[in-house]
Amino acid sequence: MLQNTDAAQIEINGDRLFDTLNQSAQIGPGRAGGLRRLALSDADKQMRDLFVRWCEDLGCVVRIDQAGNMFARMEGREDLPPVLIGSHLDTQMAGGRFDGILGVLTGLEILRVLKEVGITPKRPIEVVNWANEEGARSAPPMTSSAVFAGVKTLDWLYALKDDDGLTFGDELARIGYKGKTPAAAFPIDSYFEFHIEQGPELHNKSLPLGVVVGGYKSHGMNVIFRGETAHSGPTAMENRRNALVGAAKFISAVNDIGWAHAPIGKSTASRISLWPNKNGILPDYAETTVDMRHRDKNVTDQMVVQAREALTEAARVAQVDYEIEAEWTFGDEVFDPELIELICDTARGQGIEPLKMRSQAGHDAYNLCHVAPTALIFCPCIDGITHNEAENIAREPTVQAATVVLQAVLARANR
Numbered sequence: 001m002l003q004n005t006d007a008a009q010i011e012i013n014g015d016r017l018f019d020t021l022n023q024s025a026q027i028g029p030g031r032a033g034g035l036r037r038l039a040l041s042d043a044d045k046q047m048r049d050l051f052v053r054w055c056e057d058l059g060c061v062v063r064i065d066q067a068g069n070m071f072a073r074m075e076g077r078e079d080l081p082p083v084l085i086g087s088h089l090d091t092q093m094a095g096g097r098f099d100g101i102l103g104v105l106t107g108l109e110i111l112r113v114l115k116e117v118g119i120t121p122k123r124p125i126e127v128v129n130w131a132n133e134e135g136a137r138s139a140p141p142m143t144s145s146a147v148f149a150g151v152k153t154l155d156w157l158y159a160l161k162d163d164d165g166l167t168f169g170d171e172l173a174r175i176g177y178k179g180k181t182p183a184a185a186f187p188i189d190s191y192f193e194f195h196i197e198q199g200p201e202l203h204n205k206s207l208p209l210g211v212v213v214g215g216y217k218s219h220g221m222n223v224i225f226r227g228e229t230a231h232s233g234p235t236a237m238e239n240r241r242n243a244l245v246g247a248a249k250f251i252s253a254v255n256d257i258g259w260a261h262a263p264i265g266k267s268t269a270s271r272i273s274l275w276p277n278k279n280g281i282l283p284d285y286a287e288t289t290v291d292m293r294h295r296d297k298n299v300t301d302q303m304v305v306q307a308r309e310a311l312t313e314a315a316r317v318a319q320v321d322y323e324i325e326a327e328w329t330f331g332d333e334v335f336d337p338e339l340i341e342l343i344c345d346t347a348r349g350q351g352i353e354p355l356k357m358r359s360q361a362g363h364d365a366y367n368l369c370h371v372a373p374t375a376l377i378f379c380p381c382i383d384g385i386t387h388n389e390a391e392n393i394a395r396e397p398t399v400q401a402a403t404v405v406l407q408a409v410l411a412r413a414n415r
Contacts, residue, residue, distance in 0.1 A: 014399040025097040034389025039090040039132035045175035064179025067144035068131035076124040081187040083413045086128025096391025103194040121413035130364040140328040145364035188372035193365040200384030208397035210355045210378035215331035217300040220291035227320040246318035247286035253310030265294040336373035346408040
């Protein structure tokens with residue numbers, strides 16, 4: 001067995017990590033080789049059950065909090081605040097096999113390696129699966145980590161509805177993961193999140209590891225338009241109150257805002273829901289979700305002002321009412337300088353020069369910044385393809401990056 005002083009020599013078992021990833025990829029398969037494992041679905045329950053079994057096989061104690069977050073704890077030599085490593089196991093409707101999943105299962109692999117080589121760190125290590133990171137079923141994203149961090153309330157979380165009107169609280173109970181542990185931050189030494197980049201920079205530069213120093217500030221809105229049903233034939237144009245027209249004009253304006261701030265700025269309309277949504281009748285209800293993001297948070301704020309102005313104008317032209325039903329902001333948090341340097345030093349010890357970079361996507365790590373020193377580490381995904389069933393990773397750089405994460409987590413846990 002290796003002693004703690006030899007910890008810098010231990011590595012991730014690549015065969016075992018990829019076998020675990022492949023087992024995950026069998027649960028909730030998509031139509032084109034990826035995954036469709038929405039939060040709190042039957043497939044999510046199946047994956048959670050498997051994760052519990054894997055963790056308990058290692059002798060870990062698994063606890064579930066009231067927000068559905070899962071914590072698998074390997075005890076340390078001393079009763080100190082733990083080091084956390086995690087991400088999420090839920091996916092998009094047409095998602096990949098690695099987004100979020102890699103971070104959780106690398107955490108599991110770290111515990112497997114430590115048990116295998118006989119190393120017990122000074123501090124406990126906990127692997128975390130944050131519930132509903134994607135927000136693909138119940139928007140917005142990163143909901144349960146937000147409750148854990150005190151950014152949102154448990155009542156707010158339980159009241160969230162999916163497109164079928166099913167509430168988060170009821171569905172969490174239905175799959176058996178409405179835990180009893182309070183959904184609130186406890187003393188934490190540090191939090192590490194390992195994730196595919198979800199962009200092409202590392203892949204294009206043939207680099208195995210990026211260390212995130214900050215994000216792009218993102219501001220999202222869920223907007224409801226209300227008009228009046230009417231016959232699409234005889235109703236005069238000046239009398240129409242078409243909710244779809246209001247939504248469409250707003251969506252088009254938001255898209256124009258993104259182009260005006262490109263290439264750094266980006267805006268997205270990702271969803272629209274209509275009623276009645278039938279031929280021959282004007283819809284009286286439309287709901288859309290948009291977001292704007294930029295590396296400079298002040299520019300993001302300007303984009304939001306422009307979107308609000310466009311919203312007012314779209315509703316006026318369409319002669320409809322509107323309501324901003326929900327808003328959310330993330331991405332302007334700052335990651336911990338000490339952890340960033342730990343990861344960079346660890347990478348250099350393995351002959352890897354890390355790339356310091358910004359994340360353009362949302363991650364639970366943003367919420368954890370509010371309650372613990374936090375680090376976000378990227379590995380490349382092929383061609384930057386993500387939120388797509390063709391999402392893929394190469395074995396060698398993934399294992400290299402995961403090994404750096406292993407060694408950094410262990411170094412921190414021995415602090």
